[in-house]
Amino acid sequence: MNYLFGLIGYPAKHSKSPWIHQHFLDQQSLHGAYQIWETSPEGLKDTLSSMKKLAVDGFNVTVPYKEKVMDYLDEIDPYAEKVGAVNTVLLRDGKWIGYNTDGRGFVRSLQETYPHTRLSEKKALLIGAGGAARGIYAALLEENMQRVDIANRTKERAEALLPLNTSSASSSALSFQEAEDNLAKYDIVIQTTSVGMTPNDTAKPFALNHVKDGAIVADIIYKPFETVLLQEAREKGANILHGHGMLVYQAALAFELWTGTHVEASQLLKEFEQQLKGD
Structure with a gap:
């Protein structure tokens, strides 16, 4: 299977999510890609429509769309409903299901x-x-x-x-x-x-x-x-x-939802720490 994952937000190009999820794909010996859809507010509906046509397997949601995206989903997990925000969407049986892993x-x-x-x-x-x-x-x-x-x-x-x-x-x-x-x-x-x-x-x-x-x-x-x-x-x-730990572990929980696998994040945390210190 060749997975297609991604992130929608504005701004979003600075995100470390592609780097994190590529590591998870490699760790699990899975094939796939993680794409960023940086989308201005007026383009949100069109971008989500395009993503659905592409049958994106799962995507993350960042500011300012964690609440707005809920209007476009087929189902929302009860926990995400309680929180009032979605940061992870899974495609299952042709339906988009919203979760919150933050x-x-x-x-x-x-x-x-x-x-x-x-x-x-x-x-x-x-x-x-x-x-x-x-x-x-x-x-x-x-x-x-x-x-x-x-x-x-x-x-x-x-x-x-x-x-x-x-x-x-x-x-x-x-x-x-x-x-x-x-x-x-x-x-x-x-x-x-x-x-x-x-x-x-x-x-x-x-x-x-x-x-x-x-x-x-x-x-x-x-x-x-x-x-x-x-x-x-x-x-x-x-x-x-x-703070980098929360970013990695919320990503790990999202990846696990998308793929049904369990990832080890500890080594990635160390690499991410070195990268951030280098920046």
Whole structure:
């Protein structure tokens, strides 16, 4: 079988997804290609129509289409429906089925990096309330954590995510100041905003003066490889989790959906790290 996978987004040409998925194809000795469809908003409908005619086996969706693409799908996985966004589409029996692997990709990255961490015993803080936070929030709630709080610059936006919580975990919305003041209560802190991303790589949401010793601080940004937030976390005695892991593991989950195989991502993570450090 000769697979055809791809990515739709705008902008999208900078994406590392072709490199990642080519590695997965090679690892599984599968034949195929991964193509980027960089599509402006006015061209979305036509591009998706062309992709359907090509019978693309599966594709990823990035900004700004993770919500808009749902209108064009035949079915949506219940988890993706709950999250309210799709980042992975599978062609099955002529139908497009939407999934979301973002949040679960983050959790897999966390568990692979810190395998002895029992999430059911932990309290987490999410920084940000956008699409990435939404997916990670839903995935963390699946792990039956004790508490998952959400901090955002505008507290109302954080409050809007709370109805996603149908688990036994406690959840509340916080301002950035409230989160900063109460940081010592959290075992895991996850930065999900674009604050600190290249070229504005000297910025951070707030200081980590009260971070718990030994806590895990994660940043989903992967350019720069180590954000100023992660640098500060390391200096304060916290454990850190780089953003490239989420990118690789959400891609791995998508690839597994498309092909029915299980990929090993650990070696690819090391290669990706070297590439990012080189950039």
